[in-house]
Amino acid sequence: MKKVMLFLFIIALLPLGSALAQDMPHAGAEIVATYMQSGTYDVGAENIEAAFEEATGIELELVASPWAVLNQNHITDLTTGTGEFDVMSGEFWIASVYDKMLPLDAFVERDSFGGDYIPTIWQPGPSGYFDGKRIGIPYSADAYGIVYRTDIFEEAGLSADWETWDDYIATLDQLAMHLEGSDIAPSVFSWGASEQTPSIFLGMYDGYLVDADGNYAVDEESAIAALEKMASLLAYNPEGAAGLSIDESNSVFLTGNAATMICWVSFMRASAQDPDSSLVVDNWAVAPFPGPGFPFLSAWNLFISEYSENPEAAWEWVKYYINPEQSTQRFVELGVGSPYLSTYEDPELMAAYSHDFPGMVHNLSRAQSVPWVFEAFEIFFRNTSELVIGSISAEEALANTLAGWSEVTVPPALVQSAAAQGQQQDM
Amino acid sequence: MLRKPATWHRRHDVPWLIAFVLPAFFIVVAVQFYPLAYSAALAVQEWSLTKSQEPEGFVGLENFVEELGDETFRRSVRNSVLITGGAVILEMILGVCLAYLTMGSSWRMRAVRTTLILPMVIAPVAAGTLWRILLNYRAGLVNHLLSLIGIQGPEWLASPDWAIISVILLDTWQWTPFVLLVAGAAIASIPGDLLEVAAIDGASRWKTFLYIELPLLTPLLLLTLVFRMLESLLSLDSIYSLTFGGPGYSTYTMTFYIYTQGLRNFNFGAAAASSWIFMAFASVSIALVFWFQRKDW
Amino acid sequence: MYSVIHGIVLAVACLVVIVPLGYLIINSIKLPREFLTIPPTILPTEVTFEHYQDLIDDKKTVRYFQNSLTVSVWTTGVTILTGTLAAYGLARMRLSAKILALVTFIFLFIRFYPRVTTVIPFFLVMRQLDLLDTVWAIIIGQLGITIPFVTWLMLVVFQDLPSEIEEAAIVDGASVWQRFSRVVLPIVMPSVSAAAILTAFLSWNEFLIASSVARRKASVLSIAVASFVSDKGIQWGPMAAMSVVMIVPMIVFALFAQKYLIRGITFGAVKG
Structure with a gap:
């Protein structure tokens, strides 16, 4: 029993230790990220806010607004060049300001980001694209x-x-x-x-x-x-x-x-x-x-504003919030549909959601966003x-x-x- | 004591009076001037965010012509007239009647008055949502109560006509208190001796109201009327949460249209032009009240 | 007979107000599964205070509450002070009718211009003044609505006031300020109270200006209420609880202001 406790203790300390060991290149940077206030996406972000700040030294502020206000604030911010928000949550509804979003191809390539996305969702449409360049990373799929x-x-x-x-x-x-x-x-x-x-x-x-x-x-x-x-x-x-x-x-x-x-x-x-x-x-x-x-298809994306003063720190948050583990966790805890295949292939979840997953995956693989x-x-x-x-x-x-x-x-x-x-x- | 002539006082007063007016004038005009001027400039420019990030130049009155010819705009004007017309008439009648019925300073009347102004306290967006659940066809309290007295309630929010009536009901429920409050204050300021004189002269209650009180109340009632009318035309939150302008375009009002154009579709030119069309109408209403008030003096 | 009808009418009016509000309170202590039952659940089988608990536990609610309070107190205070003064000034300046009409008209034009189209330029002005995301931006925006209203309301009231009331004070050599504060103000107190009640309500519930210039630190309760309406449905329970929480301070204020309304009436009667 003692051994088990010690083992668990070490396991618990590991992430902390590795974070301390790493130099935190963006420590001290301040970023603002937006979410729709819905009790799901925003709560998922709040749940990991402290851990993110500790792991990266980046100061993160989360802003959750009702749907209509969220879009309105993004568009006001981008058309007036205010630059209040570094990371923005959105879908194709804000396509008229897509040209004000930072292209993310270089980040995606450098960190070989992507993984096992449901293929349809990683494509232009569900994923935000402008001028052939990726600007959005999907974090939900329904x-x-x-x-x-x-x-x-x-x-x-x-x-x-x-x-x-x-x-x-x-x-x-x-x-x-x-x-x-x-x-x-x-x-x-x-x-x-x-x-x-x-x-x-x-x-x-x-x-x-x-x-x-x-x-x-x-x-x-x-x-x-x-x-x-x-x-x-x-x-x-x-x-x-x-x-x-x-x-x-x-x-x-x-x-x-x-x-x-x-x-x-x-x-x-x-x-x-x-x-x-x-x-x-x-x-x-x-x-x-x-x-x-x-x-x-409804697929929320994270975008990085071209007015962001800390795009690297902003990208850190994107990576921290969007990955198969987080998406699976948000699915289990908050019911947010995951854009990753691995969520739907998890043996434990497959057993618990046998009534749900086969149909859902079938539908997601055929789903499209509208123009x-x-x-x-x-x-x-x-x-x-x-x-x-x-x-x-x-x-x-x-x-x-x-x-x-x-x-x-x-x-x-x-x-x-x-x-x-x-x-x-x-x- | 040395008595100065009244005219000297009047001249002497003027700097004071100007000082009284200045703070309000400064806050209102200075801060709002730029937004208004900006909006006026946009009304004569082509600018839709889906087409361009910058205004695309002067187009004269084209935005106005387009808006006036737009089917949705015209329909929204018609809806606005119906909703505001219905609501304001109900509010004025109910508000003045209730103001008379709740006169007095007994604790009971005070309690009734406080109760009656409560609907105004609720955030319009919450009031809209509350009435949406009350007017629900299947699970709503209103239809349930109606069924208890043997009436099959209508599909309040799913039928075009009933949806308009629902919006009128919500507006009336929430804003009759406004009329009650202003009319109540006005009635309270009528000097009591005027009414006593009338009573001694043997005038009936109705005649006293018609010939003594009503003329005294008219300026304030007209003001209330115009305020309620323009306020009701401008109301957005409650329609947004009660019907979202639907079903279809049934309760799509002018303000909903302007909101959609401006802050959803980001057609800035169109939104500004329709705002100015609205203001032309509002100006006429305000001017009419001035004219009526003038006649009384 | 008359008093019976009188009583019935008032009782019905009170019911029309109380039943929906009572239902709102019931909704705030209902379990989610009882929201859309057929027939509607009037007496919940189980009372829950979880919605209130959630609100109290959320630190943001407290901050929104403080912000709303700050905004309303300032907006109401500044509006009543400047609006009443301005109305008195305009009423006694002996301006020609045309100029008076013009000034009032400008005020009202600004009051009723659809705010939706001035949101973005107002945002730019506030950015220029470095006031974005502060309660001051909200207060300044709201003052543009409330001051014109109170000015016009009080202007009508002052113009209706018989001039004899002030004559005695003029003869006694009272200054403008003394005449205003000692003679005129007590008489028009009912109207001032009514204007204050209306201003406070409006400011407390105002949504559009607040949502466009203050979305983070300076966010207010009216935005929080709206946030329970999402793209996929409504969280009825929390929304009802938040609405109830929002109503309480305004009821307290209305009772307080009503006292002045009454005092003003009795004072006016003695004077008159």
């Missing part, structure tokens, strides 16, 4: 998925191995018959969170998002078909579903009132396995997201929302969207992102 009730499917003799949305809808029809007379709806989705509706569209739509000239466009025939199909899903939802927010939709599934749910898996996974908040513990699994489109700036995104989701509540037809929704898009310019970084992910119309 793909849209469909979760389903394994007990109901078993009882009804159904399987969740659909490949297309038509297969999924056929399954919903069978579920509807099986569930007739019960309170359980075949499907649920957060229709009321209108910014979520494009996720279904993107899964159904098979075509380009940027035309050959680099403007926002879609293949009209395919888009109208996808929009109509999307709206038709509402009929399989519980009454009043058109107003459901993300929380409410999750709660419908967790209280056992839906057989399937189209959702961000990372947002329901922890509560679904918690008996305090869920009636479906161990009775659900992640199914493949149907095609021919792709699952919508939409917020303006283009908003034009689209508001019009699809009008379609969902029955105010306009699919044709009108598309016509309105295209009219709105004609005023919006695609930032060059996002044209490149679209091209890299096969979302641009062929020349």
Whole structure:
């Protein structure tokens, strides 16, 4: 017993000793890093802040802000050249200031950074790129998925191995018959969170998002078909579903009132396995997201500002925050989806998440980010929302969207992102 | 005691009075002048961050023409008029009535008054979120209470018409207290003897209100009206958290539009131009009040 | 009969206010699983104070609270002082109606210009003054909103004041300051209290200016409340708890200011 204690003691001292032994080249530097205030990414950063400061001697200040404020602060800071933030958290929503971010290729190469990223996530699009140079390092990955009730499917003799949305809808029809007379709806989705509706569209739509000239466009025939199909899903939802927010939709599934749910898996996974908040513990699994489109990907990146006075120290933080160990830990402790394959191949986790991982990895490997700036995104989701509540037809929704898009310019970084992910119309 | 003539006093007073005005004038005009001038300059320039990092030059009134012709902008103006119109009318009527009903300095009236101004204390973003959960179609308290008296509640936030009504209700709930507070203070300042005289003359309560109090209250009520109107038009946090402008564009207001253009899409030129269009409207409203007030004197 | 209806109307009005607020308080002591139940959970099966505990444990909450308090106290104090003085000055200066209208108009224009479009230039001004991320940046920004409001409100009040009230004091040789502080101010105290209440509420809850010039050390409670709304949902419990915490100081202030409001009324009645 004593030996074990001594051994543990030495192990505990090792990192400290090696840190002291190393000269700390950036000791004394001060950096500021931003996160979205969400209780996940930001908490993950706070948890390791002290250890990072001790290991590197760098003074780190973390700034967490609500989503809307975060983007606004970044853009204000970069366009006015203030340089308040060294490391910034963001996604393609801030593509209009990508040119103010420091290229990171040299850092990545020098430290042979990268490792076993899920390949799609390490590519332009999910990873921030400008002018062919890497500027962003992804630290989270979540793909849209469909979760389903394994007990109901078993009882009804159904399987969740659909490949297309038509297969999924056929399954919903069978579920509807099986569930007739019960309170359980075949499907649920957060229709009321209108910014979520494009996720279904993107899964159904098979075509380009940027035309050959680099403007926002879609293949009209395919888009109208996808929009109509999307709206038709509402009929399989519980009454009043058109107003459901993300929380409410999750709660419908967790209280056992839906057989399937189209959702961000990372947002329901922890509560679904918690008996305090869920009636479906161990009775659900992640199914493949149907095609021919792709699952919508959310991948937060860390960027380094070109106005940073301490890019080397900033890079130290990027490396410290983003690596397979940290990502796995954030997944386990905070439910943040990991961009690394190793998380999903960890034998212990694989056993604990056998209902979750196979479907999740499948979806992540197919997932793509979109080339939409917020303006283009908003034009689209508001019009699809009008379609969902029955105010306009699919044709009108598309016509309105295209009219709105004609005023919006695609930032060059996002044209490149679209091209890299096969979302641009062929020349 | 030597008595100086009143006119001497008036001249003598002027430096004092100017000194009274200066601090406020300095703080307001000095600090806000540059931002306003900057915004005026942007309104006549082409600058959208997705296209360029720098303003792309003078375009005259093009931004204004574009905004006025923009379908979303026009729709947002229509929504704003509906929401603000509905909310402000309700607030004025309810606020003045409640101000009369809560007159007096008994502890009970004081408690009622304090209770009634509470909604104003809540951060608008929290109030919006609170009402979102209250108005929830399936799990909301409002529809639950309605069902207890046998009414099937509407889909408050998912139907275009009810969503507008929801926003009006929230605005009314949160800001009727403002009218109550200002009108209450105004009523309290009406000299008591005026009303006594009227009572002795045998005027009914209603007539006293109509012919004595209302004319006295009018300047302050008009001011309150314009303030509530412009404030309501400018409100952003509560709509942001209650409906996020939806469903679709149903509750997309002018301020939401300006916010989206300016701080989400970073179309600085467009946002500045629509702000100035808004200010043209606001100016007309303010000028109208001045004109009404003038007539009274 | 009249008093019965009177009572019923006031009771209903109070209920309309209290029920949503009561629900907010209930939400702050609910377990997460009881937020979206059908029908809604009015009496939680289990009361939890974890949301409050989390707030108290977080050092940042204390700092936000201090910042909010500093901002509100300064904004309200400076606004009431300068706004009331300015209104009195403008009312007694015997300016021609046109000039008076113009000055008021400039104030109001600045008051109602959509802040959204001046956020970035205001940010630049504050950077130039080296005030970024300080409570002073927030206070200065808010003063641009509150002073014009109070000035206009009080201007209307002063103009309505019969001039005879001051005549006696003028004859007695009182200075402008003496006339203002000893004669006029006590009479208009109800309006000043009302203006102070309104200013404090506005300043306490203001979000946009605070979020754009102060995101680190000088962050305030209203930003903290907004941060419970994330891109993937709302943390109802903590948000409700934070809202309740935010309301308490304002209720205390409103009660305090109301006392002055009443005193002003009775004083005015004696004088009148």
